[in-house]
Amino acid sequence: MDAISFIGLVLGIGAILGGQYLEGGHISSLVQPTAFIIVMGGTFGAVMLQSPFRIFVQGMMMTKWVFTPPFLAQQELIERIVEWSNTARKEGLLAMEGYLAELSDPFLRKGLQLLVDGAEPDRLREVLEVEIYAREEQLKLSAKVWESAGGYAPTIGILGAVMGLIHVMENLSDPSRLGAGIAVAFVATIYGVGTANLIFLPVAKKLLAHVSRQTTLREMYVDGLIGIANGDNPRIIESRLQGYIV
Numbered sequence: 160m161d162a163i164s165f166i167g168l169v170l171g172i173g174a175i176l177g178g179q180y181l182e183g184g185h186i187s188s189l190v191q192p193t194a195f196i197i198v199m200g201g202t203f204g205a206v207m208l209q210s211p212f213r214i215f216v217q218g219m220m221m222t223k224w225v226f227t228p229p230f231l232a233q234q235e236l237i238e239r240i241v242e243w244s245n246t247a248r249k250e251g252l253l254a255m256e257g258y259l260a261e262l263s264d265p266f267l268r269k270g271l272q273l274l275v276d277g278a279e280p281d282r283l284r285e286v287l288e289v290e291i292y293a294r295e296e297q298l299k300l301s302a303k304v305w306e307s308a309g310g311y312a313p314t315i316g317i318l319g320a321v322m323g324l325i326h327v328m329e330n331l332s333d334p335s336r337l338g339a340g341i342a343v344a345f346v347a348t349i350y351g352v353g354t355a356n357l358i359f360l361p362v363a364k365k366l367l368a369h370v371s372r373q374t375t376l377r378e379m380y381v382d383g384l385i386g387i388a389n390g391d392n393p394r395i396i397e398s399r400l401q402g403y404i405v
Contacts, residue, residue, distance in 0.1 A: 218304030309359035316351015
């Protein structure tokens with residue numbers, strides 16, 4: 160679990176609620192179901208309108224990465240590549256065919272299969288980098304679903320505020336109903352700006368960071384395969400791949 164994400168979320172929301180309490184306000188005054196429906200419904204409606212179904216669903220599913228990041232076995236992969244390199248130098252590329260059964264990741268299997276089949280280093284890199292680029296772009300689009308939500312939420316919050324003020328103006332003759340309208344107006348703005356800057360935009364940035372790390376891992380893998388194809392010394396390959404780990 161990524162503890163810093165949980166701590167950051169609690170700290171951000173807690174600071175706002177704590178500030179409201181210290182100023183003498185009631186936390187319950189920030190709970191406005193109408194404002195919540197306007198902001199959340201409007202925001203995600205706009206996001207769904209701009210996003211293909213597959214991208215939207217993948218963006219929602221990627222949210223778990225904020226608290227449970229995908230595991231990247233960088234050191235384990237380096238050790239595996241070094242082992243393959245030693246095998247290739249001693250027994251030839253065809254000897255690595257037995258390692259295919261150990262790989263569950265289709266991308267890793269594809270790369271090793273191309274290497275075993277004797278693909279030229281340049282062609283091997285070209286084929287795998289196309290797949291890396293396509294996957295990275297798809298994941299970025301999915302992560303940016305949350306970035307889009309962060310862009311729409313403040314505007315929808317302002318829309319909710321205007322609606323609340325319209326409600327106030329319609330009931331100027333009934334002072335007992337003015338409070339509710341004003342509350343919805345201001346709380347809608349808080350919801351829009353707050354969710355955008357405390358949830359939507361940070362989630363998008365976190366997901367994009369994880370996408371970048373996964374892409375780097377795949378580029379490291381390709382670099383290792385190219386080193387094997389070129390017949391580089393296993394120690395040289397290992398030293399170069401260690402540079403990807405930060």
